[in-house]
Amino acid sequence: MAAAPALAETPPCPPDPPQLRLTVTDPEPVFSHALTIDGLHRETGLPRSATLHHLGLTTSRVEWQSEIETRYRSTEGGVCARPATVSLELAQTEHVVRVAREIPKGSCLWREVSAHERRHVAVNRRSLRQAAAQAKAAAERWGARAEGRGATLDEAMASLQQGLRQAIEPALAGMRAARDSAHREIDSPAEYERLSRACPADQKRLRAAVRPGAKPGLLVHDPVR
Template sequence: MPAFGQHNRLNVLAVLVVASVMFALLALPKSTVAQTNGCGPVQTPSTTLEFIQMDPMLDRHRSVRWLNSRAGGSPRYLVTGLTEYEMRASFNMRLEPREARFGRYCLTPVTVNPRVEVVKHLVYVASELERGSCEYNVVYAHEGEHVKINQGMEADIQASLDDMVGDITRTVAAMPPMSGENVARSIKRLLSEYGREFKRRLNDIDRSRREDHKRIDTPEQYDKLSRACGPNSAFDTVLPRAAR
């Protein structure tokens, strides 16, 4: 029996790590902050998350056959709606050295500025469904639930970033004063580590979003939606014929 189907694509593109290193031994700021075992306490860096949303765009020009091919196809379900979502991210952190004493230096995290940009947010509804029909409204409403899940990522990313900034502050505070020749190497290492950490956290959020999508894409939900417009609806007649 033909059933309602949906497939969501949520992709996190590769994270670009942008290293902003300000280091000049001849112009290092003086400081009396000398620590025996570590460089702390250090200031909390200025943090700004730039999250560039994209309003979802509706595409009604794709056939049910095209949607099934796009979603990978399934012998059990007809894909009558599809939501695609992609984002691109970059990470920018700036660390500056400060002199402790005896020619040794500590690091100060100055800024942490990740940028996340939604580059695709498309909602497809099968072209065979007439706008305003019961079947169209059922598919459109279901895809709207996927859109809400996608749009909820910003709050998750901000919370994860706040936690990561705390980790950066603690890590830098616990570092022992270092010789001048090791400063650039340490800055480069921390930029690389936290660039990877930011990407890991985004991937974790991505996996969580995928699970949220799966919770509304179940056989039980598909069956319920396929019967929402009564017997002999387009889900049972027009769409199966169009998909052949």
């Protein structure tokens, strides 16, 4: 009986560790005075009530992208690829601070609402940098042992991309959780109470404009991000 042909073995991967390049893109936020209070509520999906009138809203979107240059070896048994250079970018692609159109620019209440929103901006910017540092460390750990194998180079590359995504996702999930927690701390009942008592003359004019006949002390605030 003839011996069965030996199966082709996949080749060993190139041994060199990759170089990592990290870019953080975080432009200054855009301030907008275009939306009314009703417009801000449409953005959040939360209806107005006797105690809820959105005067400000800060929105942020973070995206990431990567590019992997590889070294690889191939045989009849398939391809083994390792990252040679990993370029990773985290970008705040949207960062908008909206203050309700009913609040006159430069007024006392405008300054109070803007200052409150800037605290949310600071959280977004700080958490982005923390996430970038954590993602870089995770990518370095992954890159030190990463191998992508497949029948073709495309399959091996896809394996590497999937591995990188899995490596850095915990850093991005941690950023989202940290943002939610920090924004809730800013949007505390005490802070909303303080805002509702700030700039009484402006508050009176605002109540007359948005809800005629409302009682003094109307609570107005922005939503949790």
